Amino acid sequence: MRRPVRIAVTGAAGAISNSLLFKVASGEMFGKDQPVILQLIEMPGRMEALRGLAMELEDCAYPLLHTITLHDNVEEGFNNIHYALLIGARPRGPGMERSDLLESNAEIFTRQGRALNDYANRDVKVLVVGNPANTNALIASRNAPKLSPSQFTALTRLDHNRAKGILANHTGANPRNIGRIVIWGNHSTTQYPDLHHATVLDEPVMNQIDFDWYQNVFIPKIQNRGAEIIEARSVSSAASAAQAVVDHMRDWILGTDAGEIVSMGIVSDGSYGVEKGIFYSFPVRCDYGRYQIVRGLDISEWGRERMRLTEAELLDEKAAVNHLLPP
Numbered sequence: 001m002r003r004p005v006r007i008a009v010t011g012a013a014g015a016i017s018n019s020l021l022f023k024v025a026s027g028e029m030f031g032k033d034q035p036v037i038l039q040l041i042e043m044p045g046r047m048e049a050l051r052g053l054a055m056e057l058e059d060c061a062y063p064l065l066h067t068i069t070l071h072d073n074v075e076e077g078f079n080n081i082h083y084a085l086l087i088g089a090r091p092r093g094p095g096m097e098r099s100d101l102l103e104s105n106a107e108i109f110t111r112q113g114r115a116l117n118d119y120a121n122r123d124v125k126v127l128v129v130g131n132p133a134n135t136n137a138l139i140a141s142r143n144a145p146k147l148s149p150s151q152f153t154a155l156t157r158l159d160h161n162r163a164k165g166i167l168a169n170h171t172g173a174n175p176r177n178i179g180r181i182v183i184w185g186n187h188s189t190t191q192y193p194d195l196h197h198a199t200v201l202d203e204p205v206m207n208q209i210d211f212d213w214y215q216n217v218f219i220p221k222i223q224n225r226g227a228e229i230i231e232a233r234s235v236s237s238a239a240s241a242a243q244a245v246v247d248h249m250r251d252w253i254l255g256t257d258a259g260e261i262v263s264m265g266i267v268s269d270g271s272y273g274v275e276k277g278i279f280y281s282f283p284v285r286c287d288y289g290r291y292q293i294v295r296g297l298d299i300s301e302w303g304r305e306r307m308r309l310t311e312a313e314l315l316d317e318k319a320a321v322n323h324l325l326p327p
């Protein structure tokens with residue numbers, strides 16, 4: 001049996017964590033031979049709810065669940081961690097402007113970036129889920145000068161999985177036989193779900209679907225899926241988000257399947273002409289705990305236009321918090 005790894009989760013008493021933690025403790029994320037220590041972090045007023053969740057985890061008697069610790073601050077909660085799942089964030093309240101949302105989350109992710117810098121294991125891998133996820137990842141990474149920006153990622157795997165599920169339903173294919181979908185850009189309604197490289201049973205998807213359906217039904221459906229779910233169930237996606245977190249981390253650590261491409265929000269190195277330094281969702285492959293951008297995909301002018309639109313939104317978000325970023 002391996003040595004246990006330490007995983008911090010913020011927003012640990014929230015809806016996503018309520019689904020996620022049971023998957024992590026049962027070995028779905030890191031494999032059935034990897035014991036885990038969960039360092040769960042919540043707001044002080046939510047510690048009772050967190051204590052209840054910890055009792056439920058204990059009552060499952062998971063063989064891989066080594067220890068659970070509970071914290072009301074990140075400085076303690078990030079101590080020696082190998083992985084950080086940053087789920088807690090300030091939700092948009094009534095009458096709140098977008099800039100207020102960006103600013104209040106900037107405060108949270110500045111503190112978390114500093115705490116990762118000072119207390120986490122030097123090789124820590126970070127996934128930001130709390131929205132606005134891409135810009136929160138930028139803020140956390142800029143506040144952690146001892147860590148590489150490549151250690152920080154933002155979740156766009158839910159968008160990727162949504163695209164796969166909806167395409168499977170439309171074509172009648174098994175999701176397992178669909179590959180090479182790409183989500184470009186921001187985890188928001190400007191994202192560009194790209195099927196031009198996608199395959200069903202190794203055959204190009206674009207030969208099997210109607211372009212009009214792709215442009216006018218599929219793309220807006222993926223872009224607005226989060227809102228559609230909120231409208232239907234009055235709360236946002238939780239179980240599917242938890243599954244996407246598992247898929248993102250598992251692929252990052254254990255590697256992607258041969259020939260497969262997945263989407264991750266990562267720091268741009270200028271690939272595909274995307275401005276360096278912003279956190280943008282790219283097609284990647286993972287191996288030995290590292291991700292690499294899949295280069296050389298052919299992008300039409302039509303696709304470039306969409307990639308630029310979502311890049312522009314990320315640049316706007318960055319401009320709104322720029323005065324809060326360290327030089």
Ligand code: NAX
Binds near residue numbers: 046131157187
């Ligand atoms: P919940 O409101 O159920 O839970 C959030 C929890 O975070 C609460 O218990 C709250 O007390 C805690 N929290 C807030 N600030 C904290 C802080 N500074 N430190 C520690 N804990 C803190 O939300 P949930 O449905 O779990 O969603 C969490 C976040 O994920 C939201 O920001 C949501 O917008 C975002 N999402 C991101 C997705 C993505 O694909 N990137 C998809 C799902 C989800 O919408």
